[in-house]
Amino acid sequence: METKLSSEVLTKDNVDFSKMSEQMGDFLVKFWGVRGSVPTPGKDTIRYGGNTSCIEMQIAGKRLIFDGGTGLRELGEEIMQEIPVEAYMFFTHYHWDHIQGFPLFTPAFTQGNSFHIYGAIPPEGESMRKHFIQRVLHYNSPIPLNGIQADLRFYELQHGEKMMLGDIEIETGSLNHPNTAMGYRVTWNGRTVVYCSDTEHFPDRLDESVVSLARNADVLIYDAMYTDDEYHNPNSSKVGWGHSTWQEAIKVAKAAGVKRVVIFHHEPTHSDDFLDEIAKKVKAAFPQAVMAREGLVLPMGV
Template structure:
């Protein structure tokens, strides 16, 4: 039976690593590309972050050209923008992209359009970014506010990350997916912003870069690095009533074997949870079943 895209709420993972691409024989199972997630909602493409996984998504979208899609940035560290010069649809004049993001505080009165063209499209790009010919339309987001994309409601909250980051809650027809990466948990309580985003969510994609042991390792602690743990993800998911937790933003040194072993611990603590891997597709309407 063929499905009707106008009735779908699907999430496909194109890049699931954090900090730096990590290709190699010991990471091929989960993938080595950095953050990029595509939500297909009611026939629309909502693309979250432009890490190196964006290149592979772009190759897939070429088959659907002409296309119109909506791009949302959490922040602008390298691992979330490195795929942009290699996103082939940006060089296609028949394609249109609505680009959403928050200008960093140091940007002062800089608009999202100026920030994207002067800073995200870096002068050191190995690709001639001056040749970008797609119809790019820019939208400034005030972090903490909610807005509508036709019948899709998008809420935002600030995350605890160096230079700032923004989490997204995406709701449609009674279903909700949350994209919450590059955030560090608080030492003494659950982060109210994260819990608010995750409340009663069907799918909760969370920055679980470390284990608790790695985070608190006295020889090499990760406190203050801007990332969280899978154990904290479980705690938030339980407190917020989440149906399905997704362990995301894998540490680049975590091999397939390490993540496979970790998955047993995750499932013991949260039986409906899944480990993000490249190519994984989740149906939000069936989350947790």
């Protein structure tokens, strides 16, 4: 079955989210936070958004959430309109910009909700549950630990592991990032979305782990934090910082045979106008590319 990708970019301004599943099918990707490293509210980031990484996938009645940056807080407000809810949360890694929304995620503190939380073993070697309860919540939430009323269940994954959520297949892969990170390949009904953030390309070759994970995907969401010029700037080199460029995103997409690539994890100093200029170059190099922005919805049509 061949996947047909919608050419329309849907946002919160032109679609009723409450009716999304009815209008656009059973596999939707929604962007709640698209910024890297640190939240960047302000007049220069209104169009693309300043919240850090958080992506939601609605698949055949299940809600999957990838990373818990500050975008997770706003997603939580939507979820609170639907309680009680059950959702599946997948973390690429535990750097602050990917978990900082969790202490403000109201559904986790609400009785009757259930969250299955997945990720790699934290670099300190402690369990995921201990890491979240002590390091994420205990030190960073004003709510006492006994205020966690939802049912939180933790599952540790290995790189290269495959798992099933009903008929949804999820495969993990290794990403090149300090203290490591985990990429995810999500497939349902012949359609595949790959989420690779955070990751840094290699100077002399493509990252075969990323290319393999993204092979023939319908959508690849890729860490394109810098431009090549920024990455190689001799006065402020970003080599070794664990992030990639939009030019490398295009290389990976072409090598992997990806249908659409989403430029994601925007650098905090990149204004809306700057990202608009990048968008023109990205489109010229890969016409089916999309710039991630808060409120973007990608329906995975058939």
